[in-house]
Amino acid sequence: MTLAxxxxxxxxxxxxxxxxxxxxxxPGRVLGLIGPNGSGKSSLLRLLCRLRNVASGVVMLDGRxxxxxxxxxxARRLAFVEQQATTEIQLSVCDVIxxxxxxxxxxxxxxxxxxxxxxxxALARVGLTERHDQFWHTLSGGERQRVHIARALAQExxxxxxxxxxxxxxIQHQLxxxxxxxxxxxxxxxxxxxxxxxxxxxxxxxxxHEGRLQAAGPPDEVLTAEAIxxxxxxAVSIREGASGRRHIEYLIEAERRQS
Amino acid sequence: MSHAVHGPNWPARIAxxxxxxxxxxxxxxxxxxxxxxRIPFDTALRALGNGLFDLDFPVSAIQQGVIFDYRLSRALxxxxxxxxxxxxxxxxxxxxxxxxxxxxxxxxxxxASTGAVAVLILGVGIGGTALTVSAGAFIGSCAALAVVAxxxxxxxxASDRVIxxxxxxxxxxxxxxxxxxxxxxxxxxxxxxMFWLLGNFGGVRWPDLWIAAPVAFIGFAICMLxxxxxxxxxxxxxxxxxxxxxxVRVKVVLFATTAVMTAVMVSIVGTVGxxxxxxxxAARFLVGSGHARLLPACxxxxxxxxxxxxxxxxxxxxxxxxxxxxxxxxxxxxxxxxILYRARRAT
Numbered sequence: 001m002t003l004a005x006x007x008x009x010x011x012x013x014x015x016x017x018x019x020x021x022x023x024x025x026x027p028g029r030v031l032g033l034i035g036p037n038g039s040g041k042s043s044l045l046r047l048l049c050r051l052r053n054v055a056s057g058v059v060m061l062d063g064r065x066x067x068x069x070x071x072x073x074x075a076r077r078l079a080f081v082e083q084q085a086t087t088e089i090q091l092s093v094c095d096v097i098x099x100x101x102x103x104x105x106x107x108x109x110x111x112x113x114x115x116x117x118x119x120x121x122a123l124a125r126v127g128l129t130e131r132h133d134q135f136w137h138t139l140s141g142g143e144r145q146r147v148h149i150a151r152a153l154a155q156e157x158x159x160x161x162x163x164x165x166x167x168x169x170x171i172q173h174q175l176x177x178x179x180x181x182x183x184x185x186x187x188x189x190x191x192x193x194x195x196x197x198x199x200x201x202x203x204x205x206x207x208x209h210e211g212r213l214q215a216a217g218p219p220d221e222v223l224t225a226e227a228i229x230x231x232x233x234x235a236v237s238i239r240e241g242a243s244g245r246r247h248i249e250y251l252i253e254a255e256r257r258q259s
Numbered sequence: 260m261s262h263a264v265h266g267p268n269w270p271a272r273i274a275x276x277x278x279x280x281x282x283x284x285x286x287x288x289x290x291x292x293x294x295x296x297r298i299p300f301d302t303a304l305r306a307l308g309n310g311l312f313d314l315d316f317p318v319s320a321i322q323q324g325v326i327f328d329y330r331l332s333r334a335l336x337x338x339x340x341x342x343x344x345x346x347x348x349x350x351x352x353x354x355x356x357x358x359x360x361x362x363x364x365x366x367x368x369x370x371a372s373t374g375a376v377a378v379l380i381l382g383v384g385i386g387g388t389a390l391t392v393s394a395g396a397f398i399g400s401c402a403a404l405a406v407v408a409x410x411x412x413x414x415x416x417a418s419d420r421v422i423x424x425x426x427x428x429x430x431x432x433x434x435x436x437x438x439x440x441x442x443x444x445x446x447x448x449x450x451x452x453m454f455w456l457l458g459n460f461g462g463v464r465w466p467d468l469w470i471a472a473p474v475a476f477i478g479f480a481i482c483m484l485x486x487x488x489x490x491x492x493x494x495x496x497x498x499x500x501x502x503x504x505x506x507v508r509v510k511v512v513l514f515a516t517t518a519v520m521t522a523v524m525v526s527i528v529g530t531v532g533x534x535x536x537x538x539x540x541a542a543r544f545l546v547g548s549g550h551a552r553l554l555p556a557c558x559x560x561x562x563x564x565x566x567x568x569x570x571x572x573x574x575x576x577x578x579x580x581x582x583x584x585x586x587x588x589x590x591x592x593x594x595x596x597x598i599l600y601r602a603r604r605a606t
Contacts, residue, residue, distance in 0.1 A: 051497050073504030085494040088358065089548045100490045103503030107484050155502070 001050060002187050003078070003159050008009040008057035010047055019211035020057070025159065025187050032202030032219075033109045033191040036232055040211040041191040042083075045161050048189060049078045061159075075103035079152035086144070091136045096147050097122055100154025122153040126180060142173030149180065153256050162190040166197065195248050199223055207231065220246060277463055279559040283338065284392055286566040290334035293570050294491060295578070298322055307331065334566050335465040335584075336471060340524045341565025343475040345557040347517035348535030349483055349542070352430065353489040353550065354510060355418040358598055361535030362521040365421070366428030368405045368530035371522060372400020372456055373432045373439075375529070379452060380444045391454070393467075396526035403428050404518045454510040456583030458531035460569055467527045478520040479558055485513060493548075531565075531584050533591025540598060 010017055018040045025031045033041045046052045048059055050066050058210070059066045066074060100122065101115045102121035125128045126146040131139070141146065145165055162181065165173035174194070176220050178201040181188055191195045198205055199219040206216040207223075209231045215222045217258055223246060234250055240248030260602075292303045303326050307318035309329035318326075348361035362368055377383040378395030390398075410424035440452055454461075488509055491499040500506045525531075542556040567582075568590070572581040 046497070049501055051500050071500065071505055072503035075501060078501070080497070080501035081495060082494070083500055087493045087495075088356070089493050090543070091493060091548060093371060093547070096493075097504060099491055099493065099498075105487060108486065 003059075003189065004059055005044075005048065005054075005059045006057055007057045007222065008047055008059060010052060011055055012043075017211050017255065018047060019210075021211070023206055023213060023216060025189050026204065027187050029203040030188045030190065031039060031206060032198040032199060032205045033189065034193075034198050034205060035197060035208035035214075039106040039208040041208055042163050043211075044208065045080070045163050045189065045191055049080045049161050051080070052075060061205050072103045072179075075155060077157055078159050078161060079155040079157035080246065081145070081148045081160070081162040083167045084141075084144075085148065087136065088250055093128060093131045093134050093139070093147055094119060094123070096136055097154050099152045100151040103155060106256055118154045118156055123155055125184070126150040140173075142169050142177065145169065145173075145177055146180070149177070152186070157171055159187045159189065160184065162188065163190050164193060167193070168256065192224045195223060200243065200245050200249065260405075279555075282563055283559065285311075286563045287331070287334045287338065287467060287520040289328045290337070290566050290570050294325070294330060294573055295330055296322075298326060302326075328397055332464050332465050332468060333460045333569065335468055336457075336528065337460055337565040338405055338530065339471045339475045340460075340528050340563035341538070341568075342558040342562040343478060343520040343524050344531065345538035345542070345561025345564075346475075346479060346482055346554060347521050348512050348558045349539035349550070349553055350489070350517050351535070352539055353492050354513060355421050356492065356495065357418050357422055359422060359536070360418075361426075361533075361539075362517065362525075363530065363532040365425035366407050366432060367400045367518060367521045368525050368532070369429040369436070370403020370406075370423070370431035371396040371400040371525040373436045374402070375455055375526070376436050378438050379455070380439055380448055393526040396529075397522045399432070400518070400522035400525055402527055404514075404522075406431070407501070408514075433567075452528040454582055457584035457589070459531040459582055460528055461580065463527065471523060471527055473521055473560075474523045478516050479554070481512065482554050483517045485509060487553055489513075489550040490548075527595070528583070531536040531587055533587045533594075534561060534565060535592050536598075537594040540594070 002025055006022050008018055008021050021040075021044060023031075023044075033044060035041050043052065049057070050069075050071070053067065054258040061077060073140055080089070087214065094128070097119050098111075101111075101118060103113065104118075105111075120129070123132060126149055127149060128143065128146055131143065131147075136144070136147070139155055149160075149162075149165070160181075163180065166177050169177065174197060178197060181190065183199050190202070201236070203220060204217060205219050205222040207227060213230060215227060223238070225236050225238050228234060228248065237249045238246055239249070288303075292298065294453070298306075302318060305314075305328035306312040306318045306323050308314055309318060309323060310331070319461055324546070344362060351360040351362070351365065352358060354360075374395040374397065375392045377399070378392050378393075380388050383390060383395065405419070405534050407428045409425045410427060411421040414420040414424060436456070438450075440449055444452060456512050488499070488504050491502045491504050496506050499509075521535075538561040539553070539557050542553055544558075546552040546556045565587075568586045569583055572583050572586045575581055
């Protein structure tokens with residue numbers, strides 16, 4: 001067990017956003033978080049890396065309550081990739097990835113070999129070594145997300161948390177980002193919108209609805225036609241796809257009447 | 260900050276530090292020798308020797324006074340003020356992630372004006388003893404900061420809200436200032452206030468520097484300790500927090516530092532706009548956006564800019580001294596417009 005949450009509740013603006021969720025991530029595996037808009041996915045991820053503080057319940061890293069872990073120590077274990085974080089500041093690709101070394105460096109410490117090695121390795125892992133000096137604002141959406149992942153990797157985390165990393169990307173880039181995440185070999189907890197992509201790339205899936213955990217387990221067990229109908233309000237037909245993973249086909253009204 | 264920066268390059272750092280020091284020295288030398296009363300350079304040097312090292316060169320009392328007590332203190336104050344305001348601007352722009360943030364835009368200067376005017380014209384005091392103009396300005400700027408903080412927090416605390424809160428606060432305090440001036444002030448008082456509102460190094464004397472110098476240098480040291488942390492704010496508050504930055508503590512410490520620096524400078528020299536805005540942008544253009552380089556660059560460039568602007572304010576129109584705010588705004592306004600234009604295109 002690495003990262004786990006027990007009976008976590010969190011409210012904002014008088015509304016319960018995350019309502020008693022108990023969940024844990026298996027080491028080295030990819031846990032997908034799915035659910036309709038406003039189901040609490042983003043909030044849950046922020047609670048996991050203590051960007052928000054739980055109202056009740058506890059988030060634990062290696063059995064230790066993260067509320068008691070200094071923020072810098074936490075940042076050396078947990079890295080967080082937001083959806084579409086951007087900046088107006090003129091930064092190069094390597095400037096952005098260097099930010100990942102922040103939790104490893106004291107206030108006046110100078111840049112050292114370990115920092116340089118971590119940055120170069122992170123660049124190589126996301127396949128952007130030759131973009132080292134390119135400016136951030138000239139990158140495409142997919143490249144920016146890769147840079148964010150590289151920045152997170154430069155933190156040398158054991159757990160990586162990603163909030164809809166494929167949002168607004170075309171399908172090729174969605175597949176390449178998710179393939180990259182899968183190959184990292186570290187524990188990943190990732191919110192996703194696309195159910196088929198979740199089925200393809202996640203080892204386990206947690207289904208959220210109105211802040212509550214509806215089901216958690218392997219994609220085959222969680223992504224059932226009944227569950228999708230009940231929570232997303234969409235009729236689906238599920239069959240085995242060419243890859244051997246399950247394929248979810250959405251049925252629109254007319255097709256449903258015919259079948 | 261490119262990949263070439265691998266460990267500290269000490270020779271380059273020392274060279275840059277020496278060059279900055281030389282540029283500052285030249286600026287101060289110019290400020291000391293240029294002016295309405297023509298004083299030869301060697302006389303100026305002798306006067307400095309007398310004042311700084313207690314030497315005994317023969318210099319007339321008037322020249323000694325003009326060089327040492329008037330021009331030198333004035334130039335050093337201009338440098339401290341320019342450096343501190345530019346530094347404050349760079350910090351606010353980083354924390355609020357907004358290229359338009361600076362002490363003037365956030366209403367801190369407007370608050371100082373109201374405080375100063377309240378003392379100058381209404382004779383506001385505490386417990387029967389009259390306040391000095393500087394103390395009034397300091398209290399006013401703290402009040403403005405409190406109003407901005409209150410408004411911005413009430414509006415959710417997002418960075419664009421902070422700017423809006425600053426604009427509203429500026430308006431509020433400027434209205435208060437205008438009310439006091441138009442209803443209570445004599446023509447002569449109004450003229451004095453006007454001068455103060457646009458910034459004025461004329462009243463600077465040595466005791467002012469004993470306050471301004473420690474504030475500027477301690478403020479700079481605090482900012483430098485947070486240089487790396489400020490870089491981490493590039494992608495927003497959550498990104499900074501996820502990189503291990505104690506966001507709330509850093510914000511409180513740095514907002515307080517900029518507020519004190521601004522309030523002290525404004526309380527001594529009046530309100531000076533645009534320096535906090537344009538110098539950080541110019542410095543970024545020269546040294547990039549990494550704060551470990553940007554902050555010292557702001558301090559040095561801000562200081563040089565203000566010293567030169569002060570010289571201009573004294574020589575631009577013969578027999579007259581322009582308010583320093585007029586000179587900085589003449590340069591600042593076009594740059595401000597350019598930034599607005601670019602910000603619009605970027606969205």
